[in-house]
Amino acid sequence: MSRASLEKRPDEVAAMFDDVAPKYDLTNDLLSLGQTRRWRRIVVDTVDVRPGQRVLDVAAGTGTSSEPYADAGVDVVALDFSLGMLKVGKRRRPDIDFIAGDATALPFADNTFDATTISFGLRNVNEPKKAIAEMLRVTKPGGKLVIAEFSHPTFGPFRTVYTEYLMRALPAIAKRSSSNPTAYTYLAESIRAWPDQDHLAQWIAEAGWSKVSYRNLNGGTVALHRAYKAEAGTRSS
Numbered sequence: 530m531s532r533a534s535l536e537k538r539p540d541e542v543a544a545m546f547d548d549v550a551p552k553y554d555l556t557n558d559l560l561s562l563g564q565t566r567r568w569r570r571i572v573v574d575t576v577d578v579r580p581g582q583r584v585l586d587v588a589a590g591t592g593t594s595s596e597p598y599a600d601a602g603v604d605v606v607a608l609d610f611s612l613g614m615l616k617v618g619k620r621r622r623p624d625i626d627f628i629a630g631d632a633t634a635l636p637f638a639d640n641t642f643d644a645t646t647i648s649f650g651l652r653n654v655n656e657p658k659k660a661i662a663e664m665l666r667v668t669k670p671g672g673k674l675v676i677a678e679f680s681h682p683t684f685g686p687f688r689t690v691y692t693e694y695l696m697r698a699l700p701a702i703a704k705r706s707s708s709n710p711t712a713y714t715y716l717a718e719s720i721r722a723w724p725d726q727d728h729l730a731q732w733i734a735e736a737g738w739s740k741v742s743y744r745n746l747n748g749g750t751v752a753l754h755r756a757y758k759a760e761a762g763t764r765s766s
């Protein structure tokens with residue numbers, strides 16, 4: 530059984546997700562007490578695309594984050610570098626276009642997608658700033674970026690309980706459902722080490738995205754960042 534370290538070596542991250550793939554969605558539902566479904570609905574509402582538009586879901590895993598777009602008649606591409614996750618996804622949803630690829634070197638031409646999104650993936654990417662820049666490159670001018678990621682609770686006492694106690698309990702809970710419970714030690718460590726909401730917003734703006742904003746969900750345990758690619762001829766702000 531493998532787990533990645535906080536160095537996030539791509540081969541280790543991909544192998545870890547290959548391992549958890551068979552029970553990934555079940556464990557997610559269990560650990561979040563079903564909250565992931567609500568978060569996913571909010572992500573889709575924020576991406577806000579119409580049938581006929583093209584969306585890239587980066588680090589799509591088994592495609593659970595891509596499904597709502599396909600269901601709504603939106604042309605969605607689900608990209609991931611874990612072949613294990615892609616295999617589970619393709620078996621579940623043969624109608625979705627799953628592509629093997631790296632978030633830091635997206636296999637698409639410039640200005641291809643109306644929106645680009647990544648759910649609970651960016652934290653696992655070895656060079657997240659590079660991925661944010663790549664998502665800008667493949668998004669059309671005027672197009673949107675939406676990032677859902679675990680973040681830092683805003684209320685101090687809750688932040689302490691959350692990071693010191695709840696996070697440490699994750700591997701024990703995951704033992705009940707996951708094919709690789711040690712991967713959930715990595716999950717807890719990587720959430721603790723991840724930049725807070727303002728810091729991530731800064732990375733997004735520095736990459737060249739405009740109108741960067743975010744909203745907190747569940748007291749900041751999850752944050753949803755949104756940004757736009759400036760129209761040609763306008764300056765980013």
Ligand SMILES: C[S@@+](CC[C@H](N)C(=O)[O-])C[C@H]1O[C@@H](n2cnc3c(N)ncnc32)[C@H](O)[C@@H]1O
Binds near residue numbers: 543546590631648649
């Ligand atoms: C926690 S899963 C999220 C899956 C899905 N988006 C969801 O919401 O259920 C994180 C995914 O990120 C993928 N990943 C991590 N680094 C990546 C990279 N550099 N390129 C592509 N996928 C990557 C992993 O393989 C894994 O499937």
